[in-house]
Amino acid sequence: MKNKSSSFYHESFRIFRKNKTAMISLAILIFLIAVALLAPWICRYDPDAQVLKDRLLFPSAAHWFGTDEFGRDILTRCIYGCRISLSVGIVSQLIATVIGYSMGVCAGYFGGRTDDVISFLIQLFSSIPFLLFAMALMCALGSGLVNLYVSLGLLTWASTARLIRGTVLQIKNQEYIQACRADGGSSLRIIMKHLLPNCIPMLIIAITLGIPNAILSEASLSYLGLGVPAPTASWGSMIAGSQTFIRTNTYYSLFPGLCIIITVMAFNMLGDGLRDALDPKMHSNGGSL
């Protein structure tokens, strides 16, 4: 297996482009990211400012999604919640992937004792009841965005590590890697220059499919009051706040929920599409690199 050539990604892109669902998901996500980045400029209202005379208004021209019990515009808070969710999803998964890749590569490449220890850690972290520990960690560290990044990143690296380890074990014994070693290539160089490119498709898919879980986790934690601190807008905490008004102001629970669903679905479908596109078996040129 040589390093992935540009024709491999070319072919992947071609397959991806034909997948309507994946393309739509990509469009939705680009839209959401744009909205999240441009939030301060496109929002009419301040997400945290309480306007008590406008409490619990139904959706109208002035407030497309209505207002909450403090008179805050729900649409604005949804947009700011999007910033939170996207950042938690992306950053925590970047952390998890970096840890996962490093651990997986070391376990697979160096083998022996290193592999034993890392494999045990992978097993350990896979067995940890995720939500429980996320809660415990957030309790211990306190609410906050950075704590969320770290907690979620620390708890989800194991599956990536396992995948990478498997891949590295497979290609470690390919002849050209042996040749590099015989040539006196340093381990770090081999890892970065030769192993990494072969792992990239897998890493892309791992991140893309890890993000929706991270977003759902953040929503659950915020729902329980353990995510981002009030009054910061988060979809989860908004839904928690809406529970008291369920019967009368159902829209209050509906909109943040729909935001979560759309974002998570988009990432999931994007991930599925990427997985199909990057699968060498689906390539018409026989998957040759």
Place this chain on the structure above:
Amino acid sequence: MTEALLSVQDLQVKLFTEKGELPVLNHVSFDILPGEIVGIVGESGCGKSMLASSIMGLIDAPGKIIGGQILFEGRDITKLKRQQLQEIRGKDISTVFQEPMTSLNPLMKCGKQIEEAITAHEKLEKAEVKKRALKVIKEVGIPMPEKIYNEIPSHLSGGMRQRIMIAMALVCHPRLLICDEPTTALDVTIQAQILYLIRKLRDETGTSVIFISHDMGVISQMADRVVVMYAGEIVEKAEEAQLFAHPRHPYTIGLQNAIPQLSKDQERLQDIPGSVPMLDHLPQGCLFSPRCPYADDHCRKEKPQITVFDHQEVRCFNAGTGGIDHE
């Protein structure tokens, strides 16, 4: 004249892809008589496997039979419904596939896989079914049938697995056996054994065999009659002895010359220059013309039809003119 067991008449199969309609089989016609072995030879991509699939009724999207008929004992099987095809497959017409490693269910015991073939078509007592399965395992030359009966395929060697496949194919006494490159994935020594087995079974049971291969050497050992295919068309058809003594189509000549022979003083292996055309870039005129050493302008512009020379059918403008030197 004996009635043909299978008569393929003007068969046309196309692949409907995003690149357009690709002709996989083009006006293919040939007959098989009861008890004979017909060898179908050609390079990869010539449509041999598609032919086998068509006869079995296993062509699925994006492929489709768009013309011609396949008469099996007088019945056109291209027009049969799924239910009727199911009854024929495995019972009247069976197939042995190329890859014994992957063509058997890795988790199911061999005995059970053979029994399935029986119970799909006949209502018998369980004990009777087992008896027949063991019998056919023995007939394909496997020692210790009882033991193999209880094994799963991953415990068996390639040669053994192929014998199991043959057993599975023959257990209902089909009148026609299609062997699609059955020995290509096997070692040369095992290959010889399997070929011998197929011939022996034909001799004992009178089953007709379609033997598909890209290897002229194997074809010459097995076939009574030979059909040579190129890019979805039949280019030559003749009795085996005649074909090998007097090949008329340049492609056949090329294939023959490519067989390494100990008797000749060869410095290099001869091959046919060029490669099989892609289905979406078929040449105008004769499909073989780009690679043919005898091709002239006429060949490149017009498509040759089949002409008959002394019971030998060839699709070539220059075949009978004596202008082709083979040897």
Place this chain on the structure above:
Amino acid sequence: MGKYILKRALLAVGIILCISLITFIILDIIPGDVVSAMLGEFASKDAIETAREQLGLNVPLPMQYLNWLGGILKGDFGTSYFQHKPVLDLIANSFQYTLIMALAAYVVAIIFGLLTGIIAAVYHGRKIDRIVMALSVFGISAPSFWVAIILQIYIGLRLGLFPVSGVKSPIWWVLPSLSLGLRYAASISRVTRTSMLEVMNQDYIRTAYAKGLKPWRIIFQHVFRNALVPIVTILGNDFGSLLTGSMITENVFNIPGIGKMLIDAINRRDIPVVQGGVIYVAGICVLVYFLVDLLYAVIDPNIRLRKAAD
């Protein structure tokens, strides 16, 4: 083979121990003094000291851990700080509710998940496949608390058929199980579909058709049977996860199961309960992985061989 089982068992114990140790450390970092919280603002210093002494909190942390571990080995999981009952009793009481929900949800999940996954695979590419795929992506994307709330509003409150809170009514488990079950059904459906499609592309399925077998026999005896390994994996994991109680769903529907017990304990810093709960949860997870592992060897003899060779 026996050696393999022993090795896995030891590994399992090791993992549980590590998890309990990590929990201990994390809980220690949690800010706020538990004892002061328990006794209230106006407790005297002496009272606090006595309480700390009684709870064994005056010794260094490693000692506390070892004491606790010693207790566990004797079957004593400690006593709740807030409810003054043995942790083991609390777990046992909560377990019954979680168990009922788990069983009901599991049945829903398996029936919907397997059926839709099989149908989607068999009718691959057609409309029903697209519908199933869309529904299952939706199912895994919707946050569990939101689904629970929606079910509460539209089926519980508006239709008034099922209770939305607590365990007083005999059909208290309907909505929570539905909420949980549908979510698990979605992921089971996806895995089933993918796994079956992969098997369907194999050569031996072509052989099965060539033998003239009936299509449904091929689907079940060949495709489904050979697709089992990934399906069993997720079925096992899901069962483990259901048994450990869904914290969110129990919270929304106010069910006094293991999940709610844990949430309340964490919020209240009721450390012995958290510790005991974590052991229970980790234990179940590890046990389930272990059993699933053994199940693989039964389903696929090839795996059995590979493991024996390791």
